[in-house]
Amino acid sequence: MSVVGVDFGTLKTTIAVARNRGVDVIANEVSNRSTPSMVGFGPKSRYLGETAKTQEVTNLKNTVNSIKRLIGRSYNDPDIAVEQQYITAQLCDVNGQVGAEVNYMGKKEKFSATQLVAMYFSKIKQTTAAELKLPVQELCISVPPWFTDVQRRAILDAAEIAGLRVLRLINDNTAAALGWGITKLDLPAPEEQGRRICIIDIGHSDYTASIVEFKKGELAVKSTAWDRNFGGRDFDKALVDHLAKEFKGKYNIDITTHGRAMARVIAAAEKTKKVLSANQQAPVNIESLMNDVDVNTMITRQELEAFIEPLLNRAHVPVEAALAQAKLTKDDIDTIEIVGGGSRVPALKERIQAFFGKPLSFTMNADEAVARGCAFSCAILSPVFRVRDFAVQDIVSYPIEFAWEKAPDIPDEDTSLTVFNRGNVLPSTKILTFYRKQPFDLEARYAKPEELPGKTNPWIGRFSVKGVKADGAEDFMICKLKARVNIHGVLNVETGYYVEDQEVEEEVKEGAEGEEKSPDAMDTDGPKKTRKVKKQVRKGDLPISAGTASLDDATKSGLSEKENAMVMEDKLVADTDEKKNELEAYIYDLRAKLDEQYAEFASEEEKSKIKENLEKAEDWLYEDGEDASKGVYIAKMDEIRAMAGPIVQRHFEKVEADRQRIEAEQAAKKAAEEEARKAAEAEKAAAAEAEKAQDAEMKDAEAPQPETEEAGDPK
Template identity: 35%
Template sequence: MSVIGIDFGNESCYIAVAKAGGIETITNDYSLRATPSCVAFTGKNRTLGVAAKNQQVTNMKNTICGFKHLLGRKFRDPVVQNELNSIPYRVEERPDGSIGICANYMDEDQSFTPEQITAMLFTKLKIDATDALKTQIYDCVITVPSYFTNAQRKALLDAAGIAGLNCLRLMNETTATALGYGFYKQDLPAPEEKPRNVIFVDFGHSAIQVSACAFNKGKLKMLASASDLVGGRDVDSMLANHFSNEFVTKYKVDPRTNKKAYLRLLTEVEKLKKQMSANSTKLPLSIECFMNDTDVHSSIQRSDMEEICTSLFQRIEACMKRCLKDSKLTLEDIHAVEIVGGSSRIPAVKHLIEQIFGKTPSTQLNQDEAVSRGGALQCAVLSPAVRVKDFNIVDIQPFTVMLSFDNENGQRTEMEVFPANHASPFSRLLTMYRRDPFAIKLYYADPAPCIDPFIGEWQIKDVKPSATGEAQEVKVKVRINHNGLLLVASAQMVEKKDVQEAEQNGNETESTQQQQQSSTPQSPNEQPSNPDSQNTTASSGTEPMDTTPPSNNEDDKKKKKSSNKIVELTINARTHGYSQHEFDKYFELEGKMISNDRQEKERVDARNALEEFVYEYRGKLQEGGNLFEYIDDPSREEICRQLDDVENWLYEDGDSCEREIYRNRLGELNKKIDPIKARHDEYEGQQQAFNDLGHAI
């Protein structure tokens, strides 16, 4: 079994595989390393990846690209509304506020969820990886932007599941890059030494992410991360806008009014942008028969582009400065700035890095593949299928997370449960005193990265007062898990019983454990406990959670053991992500589409095989062909007429038949041709034997 890392980019995906000899990038069915994040629909099947991108201009409404930021968001989300400006396909709001992506598939107007579309792309990646590695692909690590919220992460996990992938971990993209950087370094400082601090800048298609990371031998710790939804595509659209304005005055055509023309312009300006990264001289732009049969011409140079995109570069600058500030590093503390992502090739971005971090950006890593390679390494570390050394990662969760609950008097208590840039994974233990079941809510603090700050609500069931009617101690574990997901992981009620009672009820079935003590209070809401008030205390520790060393006093242990009964409480969660029922439905649908694609491919292959047969044997039977002499004239005419008939049929009634019909036709033709081939082979064989004999003599 192979372990892979998937970099799910807004523009393209990369897959890397961890092998005994190191990490390799997998090429797709077009022998390319990048697979466009693109899914297209036709009347008969889906087209995925490179093939989908190649037919975009002729099938714009049914070609779905740039959907990474639709995942886990509501239709009304301002980010989604902004995306809609550049999306050439139709997106609808569903009754529950979620997103439906519309396309004509199997000659029907259909609506798909962003999770389904992403799953289709993952299906393609899985097929390519399976073909390349000649083994089943199941386990993977998928990389996500560090700014992805719970809703986005859950949506991505659902998408992976629908595609039949077992995502061992969602890994933050810059953390994956950092792992790829640190894993093979032999000269990292020893654990007790001052760490080596490296800044990673990933400037891609749709976003910039900047992270600060501290390395020691065998471990890395993320210090801070900042991001902004500004990417290479924004440079393209600013340039396209610039040329559109020019064409309005110069040629009286506005590409923004015609989606096809605008897409063509975008393709051209992207090419220009890439040339400008390597070239500071004036470069021409020429598009023939652009709009209204008009040829358009213009030119641009790097300094013009930098001026046009000033506002974008300002945002990038602010993002880098935010990361530097949050990391609390001085410029002297920084060992290097590593750049990855396609857009980091833009010289203005490199200049900004030099200005802000005082270092020439370094390109030790493969700029396009670093993220997927780090993902594959992480997958290898996690999977028993591959043996690699361990590498300890302490990541961060970039948002401030709040927790709220109502006390028994109905008063709301709100507290910050995780500040921004908190270590991840991590658990916090909260102690509350309650008599009845209650609910806990988690949400992102303002200013939230998304319009919907809701993370989830957890109903803590089975809480009841003690025998004497008093509130009981409830311990709630709030967690940032390995996927960067926030959740209430468990809740326990500590039923206090005096020793006598415990002795009488010696045959308790529920587990009895030593009570964990809370550490220092963390906020005004977390005053030390008074069993009669509904206060909250908190303790924190890295995973797995075990913050308080067990007492060494055996007598004390015995006493406590027998005096407390820990009851695991049932928790009902309401969070993002599909219910089992929804998941099963989409999983089944994807399975049907996969089998339909396979059938369609087999059908098309059978048709092509028949067509090729006709061309091949018509040529061979004609004068000059190698079968010409092995058949008499009337029979040849008869077979050639049949071949012509099949050809005509293929272009008319036989254009879209079932696979079996093509196969049967091919079988019939083969029956006619086989005796001729046999005569040819026999004669050739005799000739060969005769020649061999001649040589021998």
């Protein structure tokens, strides 16, 4: 099982994987550590990620970016008009939700936002599998904390269509906080005052602030606040608006009327913003922007800060709101940790630091912190990966209430109840009790629609409770329903059952004076006292049918089949292009080798004939063969290879003969060297023996001789 975390962003997506006793951010096919969150459509196939970005300027009307901002929204939502400013493709209505109308494979097609995100998730799945050399099925995905139930369900549906199973949808700031805290070894003990951290995430399109409390082995989100339209793209837009005015006055060109010119200015503005984060001024030069006019200007950091002053004046609002929700002051915060690409704007950092009156912390990678936290979350949930125990406790973002029809026999019954308040722990379960004589329905909705993004419908779902019946005319069935906001932040009424009041006997343990006996009191052998008490006993289950914003199984299955078909079509087109490129490369390579490597192995007649055929193949490739099938390219390649076969064979035989000759020479040389080595060793051994014998003779000559006595010598 792979342990993958995905930071699904508005501008780009980062993928992290837990492995090698740590977390790595993986690179895509062009070695970038993040992939553009973009889907494009062409006459033959789709363009996903990097390829969509590459052809964006030339394919504006068929390229959809900011897909994360579209998912789970209706076309009539006023926020969609805001998004259309940043999206060049035409947005449209697709079965009640927003989608895009594009030209795909020569036909006008409409794809819903859920389908677009599913397409992108398929690309993320391929990129991850290519890096891990393993199939990828399970992962954790980050979402903004302000995502509603319908948006979260749409993300889950998109992942399922792409063949993925989401272990957890985790809020961006919670993921960043997890990445910050799980590696800390000096967190306070559970019984001590926790360490309070303010996690601020300023991304491409939104700004979120969370107050998080850390203790050893646990993370608890205390509050979260946000500004949904405050981020890098808003800074870019302020600069683009200025450049449009300047170019209009200076060069008399109106880039707002020309999509391609506008796209190039947006790209230049984004680059200029990044340069100004580290420099006091930056040039803007764009060749042949519009009507063959070259434009140039100089932007200073002070000018940029003046353009974004209205945004900077809002910088304190989310952190102020988060502190208020947590009932804390600025002095209660121990650390302010900043992540997100938008956090690199110096003026923005200055405003936030001035608000808190203390230095900011940048210990995490601004672009990768959320992805790493998602990978940690996935590792915690994975049964095959060992990770330090770390509990993650998030909160409900919007209050949720249930409403129902008044029972005819209970005239004073309330008809609604707020079950999950904002700030309730997530995941969370509540038991609802109803007294009914017949089946009934409940409707879940957001209690404060004005807090939802745009004009989101506050409706969450309708739950019909079946199998309710009363035994007698005066009796009610006591129905218990288990409502749960799960680990994804999605609401469901999971189970229903009914209970009956029954009298049961329980033992009464009393002390000397009729008080309840303490656990340490000694038991006696006397008769035990009992009493009858009423308890609710579960008697059976109640079937529940749910109607929610999630796609039904049949629809998901159909969309999944369609996605698989498009994936195979993309693969076929990619393989076809690969074979076409191989053919083109082989034509050029063979033509060059005929005059170089193969020159001595082919007659002039053979060379002339092959070159003529290569010329014909090249002409065919750029004319009639431009859109040929994969099989045709393979057949053409085989035809050319067969034609050049005899010459290639002669070259191969010569190379093989040379190789064998060189090997034989090397073997002979090696044998001669071995013989010489052996002779040298024998000579050396003989010399050593001679020297040894000579040493022995010298020792004998130097040895003292024994004395002898003659017979009869007088003593």
